[in-house]
Amino acid sequence: MYFKSLKLLQIFLSILSLASCFLPCGCIVYPELAEKGLKSPPSERCRECHRDIYNEWRDSPHAHSFTNVAFKEETNEYQFTFCIGCHAPETIFTDKKIEPRSKNLAEGVNCNSCHLNDCKLSGPTPAYGPHPIAEKNAFFRTSELCGKCHLGTFKAWQVLHVSGGKKTCQDCHMPAIKRKLIQNDPWQKIHSKREGRQHLFSCRTSFDENENSLKLSFIKVTQSKGKIKGVLELENTDIPHSIPTGDYGYREVVVTIELQDETGRVEDSKRESLFVEMKTALKYKENRNIPFCFDWSKDSYALKANMIRTSFNKDSNILLAETIYKP
Ligand code: HEC
Numbered sequence: 055m056y057f058k059s060l061k062l063l064q065i066f067l068s069i070l071s072l073a074s075c076f077l078p079c080g081c082i083v084y085p086e087l088a089e090k091g092l093k094s095p096p097s098e099r100c101r102e103c104h105r106d107i108y109n110e111w112r113d114s115p116h117a118h119s120f121t122n123v124a125f126k127e128e129t130n131e132y133q134f135t136f137c138i139g140c141h142a143p144e145t146i147f148t149d150k151k152i153e154p155r156s157k158n159l160a161e162g163v164n165c166n167s168c169h170l171n172d173c174k175l176s177g178p179t180p181a182y183g184p185h186p187i188a189e190k191n192a193f194f195r196t197s198e199l200c201g202k203c204h205l206g207t208f209k210a211w212q213v214l215h216v217s218g219g220k221k222t223c224q225d226c227h228m229p230a231i232k233r234k235l236i237q238n239d240p241w242q243k244i245h246s247k248r249e250g251r252q253h254l255f256s257c258r259t260s261f262d263e264n265e266n267s268l269k270l271s272f273i274k275v276t277q278s279k280g281k282i283k284g285v286l287e288l289e290n291t292d293i294p295h296s297i298p299t300g301d302y303g304y305r306e307v308v309v310t311i312e313l314q315d316e317t318g319r320v321e322d323s324k325r326e327s328l329f330v331e332m333k334t335a336l337k338y339k340e341n342r343n344i345p346f347c348f349d350w351s352k353d354s355y356a357l358k359a360n361m362i363r364t365s366f367n368k369d370s371n372i373l374l375a376e377t378i379y380k381p
């Protein structure tokens with residue numbers, strides 16, 4: 055009963071907000087959320103209602119794309135203004151070059167960068183809210199949206215043929231979730247849960263979600279005359295872009311093979327780096343073999359291998375895959 059009346063109230067409110075579009079003052083209580091130029095709102099404002107999405111975005115690389123040390127250094131302390139468009143844009147909805155915002159640059163790629171479309175906020179579904187909202191826009195479900203800035207990765211994705219359909223960037227980097235769109239009281243009480251997307255934009259999540267998209271395995275391992283040798287095989291089984299990918303910044307993926315004793319002490323090791331620039335990045339469905347040969351001592355216990363995405367200052371390394379082999 056309680057539930058039913060809530061539903062009724064919800065329908066009533068939707069009608070009210072629809073009707074209000076025709077009233078002189080309307081119920082668009084927050085027109086300033088869709089402003090541009092010097093009136094561009096900080097994304098803090100979106101947090102008042104879209105709290106979960108805000109928190110995810112705040113911890114994502116997009117929120118740090120202007121303040122990160124590498125960008126600051128490579129633009130000579132922000133003097134190369136032509137770099138700023140993609141790193142702190144006003145909006146991606148333009149046919150021309152993406153222009154930088156005039157305010158709140160430190161927020162990097164912020165909410166309105168992706169959602170402000172012609173003086174309204176637009177998204178993937180029809181929605182009625184207290185701020186100007188455009189009709190649903192199918193562009194939000196496409197990789198083209200990400201391709202506005204991720205030029206090289208998008209081009210590589212675009213030309214791929216994948217049997218059984220190709221996943222979009224959002225499928226992996228914005229994992230699906232069912233939840234309310236807003237979290238502020240009391241209004242969230244009249245909203246029901248719906249399908250949405252986490253705004254994580256991270257490599258780590260996509261890795262957790264698709265554990266098998268990168269494969270590491272020891273093959274042809276043999277032992278003789280105090281030596282252990284074999285091959286480590288890498289495969290990009292499912293990621294429709296190379297590992298690593300991208301056009302800018304420092305991107306290196308390191309593959310390490312180690313011979314360890316039972317306590318985990320490293321007796322010997324071998325490393326190989328994958329770089330976009332050196333054309334050693336691992337493409338979709340590509341296999342790569344790394345041969346190895348180590349001295350097997352009386353303490354030797356196991357072979358371990360892992361694949362790590364390193365960062366510019368090596369402080370935020372991400373484990374992409376690992377495997378172990380015990381003879
Ligand atoms: C307005 C330009 C822009 C758009 C649109 C955009 N990105 Fe980004 N993205 C960036 C920038 C700039 C960075 C670099 C941030 C940093 O590390 O400083 C980045 C970083 C990333 C990273 C992390 C890369 C790394 O090296 O760790 C991922 C993953 C990502 N974006 C995914 C996406 C996805 C998925 C979409 C589409 C839903 C998207 N991006 C749309 C500009 C954009």
Ligand code: HEC
Nearest residue numbers: 087099100102103165169175176177178179181182183235
């Ligand atoms: C006072 C609360 C409030 C604030 C502040 C707010 N929103 Fe909303 N927003 C809503 C509500 C309510 C809806 C509609 C929810 C529904 O229909 O389920 C909505 C819908 C949206 C949609 C449409 C989603 C879709 O499915 O297409 C987008 C995009 C959006 N908001 C972005 C923003 C951005 C960006 C900001 C900050 C500049 C912001 N909102 C600030 C309450 C708010």
Ligand code: HEC
Nearest residue numbers: 200204207208211221222223226257260261297298299305
């Ligand atoms: C099948 C899932 C999947 C799809 C689809 C996908 N990615 Fe990724 N992406 C990953 C995984 C897993 C990683 C982590 C591996 C890595 O860092 O190279 C990654 C890493 C990245 C990175 C960080 C690159 C780096 O050097 O580490 C960027 C940027 C990125 N993806 C952008 C995109 C864009 C843009 C699209 C759409 C054109 C896309 N991805 C589609 C799974 C996916």
Ligand code: HEC
Nearest residue numbers: 100104107108111163164165168177178194195224250251
């Ligand atoms: C890099 C671009 C990008 C940024 C930055 C971004 N969004 Fe989104 N947002 C999207 C895309 C793409 C979708 C649609 C995903 C889908 O449905 O496949 C979306 C969906 C949404 C939706 C609809 C509901 C849902 O969960 O899918 C809301 C509301 C929303 N975003 C609000 C925000 C707010 C608030 C911020 C800032 C805290 C923000 N977005 C930052 C790209 C972005």
Ligand code: HEC
Nearest residue numbers: 122124125128129136137140203204300301302303304366
């Ligand atoms: C077309 C949009 C675009 C333009 C223009 C652009 N960038 Fe970027 N930048 C990106 C994207 C997207 C990423 C995320 C990594 C990738 O995909 O290459 C990024 C990442 C970076 C990174 C890596 C940040 C990190 O955390 O490792 C640096 C540094 C960087 N850009 C510097 C620059 C400089 C310097 C310029 C001007 C010469 C510039 N960018 C212009 C889109 C752009």
